[in-house]
Amino acid sequence: MTDDGLVARAAEQTASVTALAQELIRLPSRAGVDDYGPVLAVLERWLGARDLPHRRLHDERGDLVGLLVEIEGGRPGRWWVLDACVDTASFGDEDAWSFAPTSGEIRDGFLLGRGSADSKLPAAVFCHIAADLQARAADLHGGLAVLLDVDEHTGGFGGARAYLADPRAVRPAGVMIGYPGMEEVVVGGRGLWRARITVHAPSGHSGSSRTVVGAVSRAARLVQLLDDAELPPGPLGGVGFPLRPKLTVTAIEGGQGFSVSPDRCDLNVDIRTTPAFDGTDAESLVRKACAELDAAFPVPEPTQVTTIACWPPFQLRPDEEPAAALLQAARAVGLQVRPKVAGPSNIGNLLAGEGIPATAGFGLPYIGLHGTDERAHLAELPLVHAAYHRAVLALLGAS
Structure with a gap:
């Protein structure tokens, strides 16, 4: 599919992506506060309706820490991961919000509510990419895993740890994490x-x-x-x-x-x-x-x-995968992006300790991340969606 075709496909799916994200935002999933079962059940119903293979992940204590989707290609090759968390930061002072933290409404071009930016909207995008890849799995080299983590904002990164420890999962060659921010592809962190x-x-x-x-x-x-x-x-x-x-x-x-x-x-x-x-x-x-x-x-x-x-700190070269694929894909769909090393630490540091390269941010413009009135701008959604889709196709040898 051409770059224009990927953007057009993403535009066709914008309503569906947004609707799934809205349903997720309307279910509170604050780290260490709320039950994660309901928000994962929404994803499970969506995936099940499309016959996408998925399973729950549990930590050593048996606690629910994530959901894993696996699309196996028909040809030998490496596995890659799209990762997005569906637990969130706390609401803080709810009286300070101008809308409900679980709003899920669209207003002035923004999707409103906790998790809209970090990272329920990216999770919805990644699920749609998995569904598209499932339809052409026979042409893929290796495979794609979509990790939907519900132990990220605790700092425990239980979903990622459970995935890496799962003997049934293929160890990935690299991970792209759907943190927000449109001007940079984060290729490292302290x-x-x-x-x-x-x-x-x-x-x-x-x-x-x-x-x-x-x-x-x-x-x-x-x-x-x-x-x-x-x-x-x-x-x-x-x-x-x-x-x-x-x-x-x-x-x-x-x-x-x-x-x-x-x-x-x-x-x-x-x-x-x-x-x-x-x-x-x-x-x-x-x-x-x-x-x-x-x-x-x-x-x-x-x-x-x-x-x-x-x-450990980490830093990928711009020509190192998966950074190269994502940078090239973003530019191919018309976005001006640059590689960046971030000050805060993230799941990319955990993965670096395991020898797995990762990008740790590229997504939609946002306001209020982890703060009051969190919201994500939707106009750029087709471009971000298409960029990730193109990057995955390139990594799986199907572009």
Whole structure:
């Protein structure tokens, strides 16, 4: 099918794609809050009505974490994945919204509601692409999996983990994640290293004549040490990985009332990593700061560092698949896009740790992502739909 033919086909399906997305948006699926069964049941009914092979994914505890669609080609080749989450961020202050978070209405060219941008509308697009490919499966090399994740916004990425651990699933050669944003194809992202730091001190009465450096005061000194720590500058705007590492103390907790100098204070530290400053470097920096604190203000129990998560950074070359196919497809349907390395981490980092290349964003223009009045602009839907369709056909050797 020609590029014009793909755009025309996508335009024909716009009403169907939008209707499926509206049905999904009207069912709340907030991560860690709502039952995911109803929103997945909508997808299952849609897929079942078109005889598309699909099955539910569960994690090690048996919890429902996703839905997997698999279209096997008639010729040997590699498998590729379209991935979109159908769980969402929380609603926040619902009184601040100018429409219901579960609206699903179309107003002024926008599809309204939580998940319209991230990522129920992309999920609807990917289901339609799967249906079109099913009709010509005999011509495909390898296969296409559509992963519909309902454990993404928790940060657990349970759907992706369950898919990769599933012995029945073919390990993919690459993944295209349907995060929104139309000007860039995200081909990389900073990694992260996160830790919980526990600072100790002898407890005592705040009114005591004896000088006591409590855990909160020691923690405050540690925060200053971390804030003052030197991170490598990186080639910002230059050649190589374009972003610098970043350290943020994101939480501090300790003490109660007024009369007690506490014996414990806990800190959360988030470090965004790069190829030149990885998780090992991040941990070394934090442990060095903790050692400096303990040397300057010694206490019987040393400061403890507990690693919570560590994901590697990733960056695909523009000529590396699946980035090359998606960049070329977007340009072929008339969109001006550029490759981008994102600051936040995402499922692409998890996949990078598994040696699986991924793009982590290309989709519709949006407003209010994860915030108030989330909405996605629909005028560009046929072009985005056609770009993904073209990219998949190229990867499966059927373009």
